[in-house]
Amino acid sequence: MQRERTRIMVGVNESTIKGYPHASISSRGAFEWILQKIVRSNTCGFKLIFLHVQVPDEDDSIYASPDDFKSMERKGRARGLQLLEYFVTRCHEIGVSCEAWIKQGDPKEVICHEVKRVRPDFLVVGSRGLGPFQRVFVGTVSEFCVKHAECPVLTIKRSADEAPQDPVDD
């Protein structure tokens, strides 16, 4: 008798260097790590639930009419979908069941809210994994989720050799 699949929610975001539709180094790293270290050959045992949270654009100078807003919203959503396509395509290639979601808002709040709603078995969040100084300023999404998400949380730091020169880039 096969037990229900283990449902893993994975927070993914876009690269700060390349922008959409490129996924960040930490998102791709976390994804590949899950496949290699957790899923392994047991592709039927797991389901990946990708969650991409888009932060509403604060620069409103280019909006001249309500139509502009709608158009930008559509474009933003389309770029988010392209980002998720990368992960969904890889899952289909490997034969791992998955689904993908786009939400708007503050990433840390939205992720914890979605955990409550979707009830995954655990949540995976990538973290830039910087030095002791930068750690004060970044990594707030993962830290918040470890404390507040109502499920186990796996934090995957980016390894040093993957980090770009400017540690804020990803």
Add this chain to the structure above:
Amino acid sequence: MQRERTRIMVGVNESTIKGYPHASISSRGAFEWILQKIVRSNTCGFKLIFLHVQVPDEDDSIYASPDDFKSMERKGRARGLQLLEYFVTRCHEIGVSCEAWIKQGDPKEVICHEVKRVRPDFLVVGSRGLGPFQRVFVGTVSEFCVKHAECPVLTIKRSADEAPQDPVDD
């Protein structure tokens, strides 16, 4: 071709209510969770590395001679071994490869040091998972490890229905 097993280091401690050789609720919970949600039927894909860190006893009033110290050290070690026996026995029953270690010192420091030495694929730490107020005072081991351990860290909070009445107990 079978890839190398995924090596999971699991920090385990004794129950604060029942004492040795009983494992804490969070340790047992984390262990069973790993078996159910990660290992699943793929028992050959994983190896569990149990780490129990003993905090040196600060109450030295009962030591009258160097022999007393040695005797207490032996007793302490024996109790630690009994604690680990629970996990090792369960692994053997299920057919999951494992090893177990006892170390002395500050748990958070020792765990991060052992991660550096043993290089597991990831570390699992249980956390008491208390409310917003208590969270300030406990959970420092897991918080420290998430920040400082040089590998991915999975934090498993104890679920509310498993929590004893006094949240400091475990």
